Amino acid sequence: MKKKSRLYFWTIVLVVMLVGCNTVSKSSKDKSAQANQNETIENVLKKVSDRQSNQKSFSTALDTKVEITSTNQKNKGASSDNQVKATIDKEADRIYFKQTSEKKENQSDKGTTFEGEVYFVDDEIYSRLLSEQNWQKMNGQEAILAKSKITFLLYMGEYVKQLENPKNSFEMEYKDNQYVLTLKKPSDDFIRFLGDYVNNQLEVGELYTFESSSMRFKNDLKFFVTVDSSTFDIKNITLKTTVNGKVDNITEETIEISSRASYSDFDKTEAIEVPQEAKSK
Numbered sequence: 001m002k003k004k005s006r007l008y009f010w011t012i013v014l015v016v017m018l019v020g021c022n023t024v025s026k027s028s029k030d031k032s033a034q035a036n037q038n039e040t041i042e043n044v045l046k047k048v049s050d051r052q053s054n055q056k057s058f059s060t061a062l063d064t065k066v067e068i069t070s071t072n073q074k075n076k077g078a079s080s081d082n083q084v085k086a087t088i089d090k091e092a093d094r095i096y097f098k099q100t101s102e103k104k105e106n107q108s109d110k111g112t113t114f115e116g117e118v119y120f121v122d123d124e125i126y127s128r129l130l131s132e133q134n135w136q137k138m139n140g141q142e143a144i145l146a147k148s149k150i151t152f153l154l155y156m157g158e159y160v161k162q163l164e165n166p167k168n169s170f171e172m173e174y175k176d177n178q179y180v181l182t183l184k185k186p187s188d189d190f191i192r193f194l195g196d197y198v199n200n201q202l203e204v205g206e207l208y209t210f211e212s213s214s215m216r217f218k219n220d221l222k223f224f225v226t227v228d229s230s231t232f233d234i235k236n237i238t239l240k241t242t243v244n245g246k247v248d249n250i251t252e253e254t255i256e257i258s259s260r261a262s263y264s265d266f267d268k269t270e271a272i273e274v275p276q277e278a279k280s281k
Contacts, residue, residue, distance in 0.1 A: 049164055057089045061084070061261070064201050069255065077109075081103075089269060095151070095154065100115045116128060135278040159237060162190050170183055170184060177228070194239070195210070195215045239257070239258070242255070
């Protein structure tokens with residue numbers, strides 16, 4: 001009888017402890033959620049900036065689609081679809097990425113596809129098409145310029161700098177442990193930044209580039225940033241818009257561009273090392 005009483009007693013104690021733990025956990029979660037919902041846009045962007053400046057490495061997947069929709073028959077229907085998966089080691093200043101690209105010259109073109117991989121190490125670049133074994137090496141000023149362009153596309157630092165500009169107008173929503181920032185009214189500086197970004201994307205896709213001073217963004221600009229509410233890491237950045245501008249200061253062109261960059265593996269990536277077979281070429 002005593003054994004049954006003790007068993008009953010400890011069962012009651014265990015149930016009370018579990019209920020108490022669950023209550024504290026739920027209360028803690030409620031307080032945390034409430035605190036997250038009370039964050040201001042300015043505070044979130046400040047914490048994003050602080051976090052980004054302390055990141056040592058990360059992975060990113062960038063998917064960009066460009067389609068020429070102008071009436072110019074020569075280029076009408078031309079498009080590019082670029083998918084990049086990259087590892088960035090900010091501390092060692094190294095980048096590795098694989099790229100799959102599909103390009104069409106015009107609406108009747110069936111398109112060509114290529115896949116390649118690239119290592120950016122110091123001021124040297126090692127690259128090859130996956131269909132080939134031959135590695136190409138680039139160094140000097142040409143390599144520095146190429147690295148600056150890909151850094152501009154893959155790093156989120158310039159984005160963060162632009163987001164903090166108080167002249168930009170954002171709306172923010174908290175859901176699913178994330179902050180979603182929607183650009184409502186961009187500043188002139190942000191439009192210039194997007195112009196450079198779009199031109200870099202066009203260049204990577206091996207299409208033409210616009211004369212920067214002639215670029216005009218239509219009112220259909222959509223720009224979203226998703227931020228982890230616990231770590232303040234940027235999870236993804238989405239851009240969709242239509243752009244008009246002149247090519248070679250003569251031809252007027254119109255493109256539609258959609259781009260989504262996803263970020264992960266913060267401070268968890270492996271060291272980037274160039275394969276020996278690439279160095280030996």
